[in-house]
Amino acid sequence: MAQSPIVSERRRTALVLGGGLAGISAACALGDAGSQVTLLERRGFLGGRAFSFPxxxxxxxxxxxxxxxxxxxxxxxxxxxxxxxxxxxxxQDHLSIPIIEGGRTGHLWSAPLPPPLHLAPAFMRYPHLGLMDKLRLAYGMHKVRWTNRAKNREALQQENFLSWLRRHRQTQRIIDAFWNLITLPTLNSPAEHVTADMGLMVFQEGLLRDRHSADIGYARVGLTALVEDAALAAIGEQGGEVRFQTPVLAIEMEGDAVAGIRTSEGLLQADAYVSALPFDTLLEMLPAQTSATCFFQGATALRxxxxxxxxxxxxxxxxxxxxxxxxxxxxxxxxxxxxxxxxxxxxxxxxxxxxxxxxxxxxxxxxxxxxxxxxxxxxxxxxxxxxxxxxxxxxxxxxxxxIPDPASDAGRLPATTPVSNLFLAGDWTDTGWPATMESAVRSGNAAARAVDGWLENAKGASLAQALEG
Known part of the structure; x- marks a missing residue:
């Protein structure tokens, strides 16, 4: 039978599917909010698509x-x-990237000035662009900074970033020597394959928001070593657990709610369920009738x-x-x-x-x-x-x-779903960020907030029904 919150003093329970950064952040946030969490991970380690191996x-x-x-x-x-x-x-205490071409080294760096002036000294000294292209780049950065993405979201989602750049006087040389230098590693695709909205987001948030927004950070240990033991401890301290080598075989439904998660251990049940699975895996785990609905079919737009x-x-x-x-x-x-x-x-x-x-x-x-x-x-x-x-x-x-292309907007599903007790996390969900570690964590936190709100509302409704009875 489908599980739902009941009026009692028992602790609320949540199952989190997937042990990547989205699942870890959801599990920690849910535990901090008072839920008893079980995280299921198909492999023998945590990290998802940000892991290390010996x-x-x-x-x-x-x-x-x-x-x-x-x-x-x-x-x-x-x-x-x-x-x-x-x-x-x-x-980094300030952005500093050497950029080499033909044995000549330029630097993209942040000066101790308010934005956007913090980038001006680097642009003026950048040896890989001529004077006219530097002026065009300054114009392009001005247009990036003052474009209202929220107001123009629909149009910016339909246009690719390369087209937007060309409309704003950016030559192919500027695109190669600056725009794609950043677009390609942050969006894992060049400007012609990503939406103008996502391209603009990268530069607005990553370079222009403040002089430290683009400072680069790294783990000084392997990615799994960085988070695994600490995540296990954090989840365990809240009374939760992580079950390794426990792949999800199916998400089973009863009516409009999840009845449980089918694993090799049997059917596992909870009050709420957070899927932190990749978009294609999620569709495979859902019953065919559910995955075929308009809501979940949106995820098929992602590549x-x-x-x-x-x-x-x-x-x-x-x-x-x-x-x-x-x-x-x-x-x-x-x-x-x-x-x-x-x-x-x-x-x-x-x-x-x-x-x-x-x-x-x-x-x-x-x-x-x-x-x-x-x-x-x-x-x-x-x-x-x-x-x-x-x-x-x-x-x-x-x-x-x-790929954050124009088709992808329909595939970035929100944390809440038409399935009453199923919530979504993952860097591919609708976080407003590209598929990064930041997006993964944001998605887990958003899913945890949605679960917490739903559990509180359901508890209140159950209490009202009990009092009326």
């Missing part, structure tokens, strides 16, 4: 992809603070975009740069994992090459990618030409993030 050959914990957060990621930072692990991350990481270990240090972007190389962004994690130089150096929107690499054999990118490292860094490569590891995430 690589025996190198001796490192390897992230499934290079994840960063920005100074504007307030709810992700809040979760790390809630878990007591913020000190295991580092955050996946891949990310590829090429991890390279060398017997010596070849660069002191912590992070660097390239304009004239297949290497989009390079992260110095040895420096980020504070490892001594006598261990050699571990570099991570991050390739976003990586459709062109997803089906290339790993051996070919290893060869190409080691050669490219040696071309870009003279010190690498005499270094011995001790290990190369290619990690492909074919389903890394959804």
């Amino acid at each position: 690589d025996a050959e190198s001796g490192w914990d390897v992230d499934n992809g290079q994840h960063v957060f920005l100074g504007c990621c307030s709810e992700y930072v809040g979760l790390l603070r809630r878990l007591g692990v913020l000190d295991q991350t580092s955050l 996946w975009a891949p990310i590829v990481g090429v991890h390279v270990w060398l017997d010596r240090w070849v660069t002191d740069l912590e992070v660097v972007a390239f304009l004239d190389s297949e290497i989009q962004w390079l992260f110095n994992k040895s420096l980020i994690q504070g490892r001594p130089k006598d261990e050699g150096q571990y570099l991570c090459i991050s390739l976003s929107g990586a459709w062109q690499y997803a089906d290339v054999p790993n051996e070919e990618l290893e060869r190409r990118f080691v050669e490219e490292l040696r071309r870009l860094f003279p010190a690498a030409r005499d270094a011995q490569v001790t290990r190369v590891l290619v990690v492909k995430q074919r389903q890394a993030t959804f």
Whole structure:
């Protein structure tokens, strides 16, 4: 029978499906609000699509992809603070990114000035654009800052960001040397594949909101090590539990409510259910009649975009740069994992090459990618030409993030659903943010608030019925 809150002093219960950041944040928030939470995770570890794994050959914990957060990621930072692990991350005291083309290095950096003037010194000195393009870029940034996304949401959802940029006098050179430099890694797609609304959001929130909003942060340990033990402790302290190796087999319904979650352990029941599953997995778990409704069919509009990481270990240090972007190389962004994690130089150096929107690499054999990118490292860094490569590891995430294209707006479902006791979380839901760690945490917090409100309303209705009886 479908479960519903009853008038008693018993503790409210919630089942959270999925142990990624969305599920972790939902579970912690629900526990803090007084619910007894059980989190189900199909694998033997937490993290979802932001996890790490031990690589025996190198001796490192390897992230499934290079994840960063920005100074504007307030709810992700809040979760790390809630878990007591913020000190295991580092955050720039101001934005500073070296950008290299043809051996010439420019910098995107934030000056101690109020926005948008904090970027002006960097733009004036940026060597990869000529004077006229710098003036056009300044005009484009002005238009970005003052575009009212809320007022023009429908139109901005229908137009792609490339079209918007061209309408506002941005040349292909500016798009290549600046706009896509940021759009591609943050949205995992270039400007032509994303909505103008989402492209504008990235620059309004990430670069223009204040001078620290684009400061770059990283975990100084593996992503799983960063959150797993702390999340288990936080959920356990509230009387909840995490069940590993417990995949969801089906979401079973009775009427317009969830009756329970079918697992290998049987049917698990609770007052409320939060799905923090990927959009395609959610549709597979729902009964066919439910997933075929207009509400849930919206999620079929979402499509996946891949990310590829090429991890390279060398017997010596070849660069002191912590992070660097390239304009004239297949290497989009390079992260110095040895420096980020504070490892001594006598261990050699571990570099991570991050390739976003990586459709062109997803089906290339790993051996070919290893060869190409080691050669490219040696071309870009003279010190690498005499270094011995001790290990190369290619990690492909074919389903890394959804593509925020014009069709995606219909697929970003809200936290509440037509199923009375089913709530949604996940970076793909309607958070207003792209598919990032920040979006995942925001979605979990939003789902927890929705559950808490629903449980309180249902309790009040049940109490009224009991009093009337």
